[in-house]
Amino acid sequence: MKGGRLAYGQDAQGNRIPDYSAAGYGGGGVALPKAPVKVTVPAPGQADETATVQAAIDKVAALPQDGTGIRGAVQLAAGRYHIAGQLHLSASGVVLRGAGTGSTVLVADRPSVRTLVTFGEKSRYATVGTAHNVTDEYVPVGSTTLTLGNTTGLNVGDEVVVERPTTQAWIDALGMTGAWSPNWSLRSERKITAIHGGKVTFDVPLTTALEKQYTQATVYRYAFPRIDHVGMEDLSLDGQAMSGDPDYAKSFYNAAPWEFNAVQDSWITNVVWQHFGGTGQTFLGPQSRRISVLHTQALDFNTTDSSARSEAYLLQGxxxxxxxxxxxxAKIHAFSTYGRQSGPNVFSRCKATLVDKTYDAGGHERWGSGTLYDDVTLDGSLLLVNNGSRGSGHGWSDANSTAYNCAPQQYMVQEPPTAHNWAIGCTGTLMKGSDGQVQSNGKHVMPDSLYDQQLHDRRATESARR
Incomplete structure (x- = not known):
């Protein structure tokens, strides 16, 4: 801290810990809207309520959006709503709300593995206009500015993609030869805030460096249809019946309470789910953006004797x-990310309490960059590491990620070639093999939360500019 704000160091190339504060609804620090009730669903009986609840959702979806993007809320009464099928929120501005956790429960009332509630559909990027080449030899992590060969067709306020193609040269530099293939890109969605000649400034920093020696990055305007302002509030979900699926031992990964597809500026708040089994019980998929999951609990998983673990909270997008x-x-990836995502993404003030075997947390596979583990408590291991040949060849699973004031039983922080991982103020045993950037091992530092302080600093800067 310096002068009441965070002070950042840099390496010789200008890389620094990114500002993660743009994570969350509305770009971070924006209060969730309160959707007015438009349809009330009566208290449930013992019959299947899937069609009744879905009809209420569809009725609100047919209403016009107000000036804030909200159509309205479906209000569920107290009681246990038996859901033999699935519920789908496919239109912007619709909120599914209960009478409180433990009071309103969506019960998976059929022994069949599925996702109980889905938000949005799948989408696809489409380039609009010309893709402009980045001309900088090197754009460091944490930077919001880069240089383009020309800026024709770009304007302040445009939403753009900064695309960083994966090349064999970069894979070789990471030591991932033979494990990874150069068939994917990191796509960072950003808004242009300033243009000065060829210099373009964005609202959110990059979380992976752009290195001319390894790849030719581009910037382009894009179309990517998403819904927004959808949410689920004040209820519980119970997936116990799914464990009766005859194929559960193989398919339990797909037994999930909910998932976000192509959705932005949306939320889950005051929701508890239990007795599910699968991958990403909080599943913010790779096409999700600016989603807040606040005040939630993932309890008592129904997993199997498989050697693989489920993920309780899984961030992509x-x-x-x-x-x-x-x-x-028992035996779970508590707070995790999947690969090929560019962040920034944040776990903050989260706790995993041991029930039976063991927990771990950290990136699961293939360059999950720009994740902040902030004030996370864990009865297990926090791992920002190279997972090598494990799984399907997961390799470097965290890059340019930060563990801040975390309290695991033990932790390992490794340094990827071309990148960093940081651990500051973490307690627990620092594991052998940790060659990443570690400060204040064994002692928490001030401020308590990096995310909260970064958000405070950003707001102060924005206020001063206004």
Missing amino acids: QQNLVQDCAVTA
Whole structure:
């Protein structure tokens, strides 16, 4: 801290810890809207309520959006709603709300593995206009500015993609030869805030460096249809019946309470789910953006004797925030990311309490860059590491990620070629093989939360500019 704000160091190339504060609804620090009730669903009986609840969702979806993007809320009464099928929120501005956690429960009332509630559909990037080449030899992590060969067709306020293609040269530099293939790109969605000649400035920093020696990055305007302002509030979900699926031992990964597809500026708040089994019980998929998951609990998983673990909270996409969460389960990835995502994403003030065997947390596979583990407590291991040949050849699973004031039983922080991982103020045993950037091992530092302080600093800067 210096002068009441965070002070950042840099390496010789200018890389620094990114500002993660743009994670969450509205780009971070924006209060969730309160959707007015438009349809009330009566208290449930013992019959299947799938069609009744879905009809209420569809009725609100047919209403016009107000000036804030909201159509309205479906209000569920107290009681146990038996859901033999699935519920789908496919239109912007619709909120599914209960009478409180434990009071309103969506019950998976059929022994069949599935996702109980889905938000949005799948989408696809489409380039609009010309893709402009980045001409800088090197753009460091944490930077919001780069140089383009020309800026024709770009304007302040445009939403753009900064695309960083994966090449064999970069894979070789990471030591991932033979494990990874150069058939994917990191796509960072950003808004242009300034243009000066060829210099373009964005609202959110990059979380992986752009290195001319390894790849030719481009910037382009894009179309990517998403819905927005959808949410689920004040209820519980129970997946116990799914464990009766005859194929559960193989398919339990797909037994999930909910998932976000192509969705942005949306939320889950005050929701508890239990007795599910699968991958990403909080599943913010790779096409999700600016989602807040606040005050939630993932409890008592129904897993199997398989050697693989489920994920309790799984972040993909960009600018997503999980805050004030809790996990109880056996043998699980408590707080995790999947690969090929460019962040920034944040776990903040989350706790995983040991029930039976063991927990771990950290990136699961293939360059999950720009993740902040902030004030996370874990009865297990926090791992920002190279997972090597494990799984399908997961390799470097975290890059340019930060563990800040975390309290695991033990932790390992390794340094990827071409990148960093940081650990600051973490307690627990620092594991052998940790060659990453570690400060204040064994002692928490001030401020308590990096995410909260970065958000405070950003707001102060924005206020001063206004």
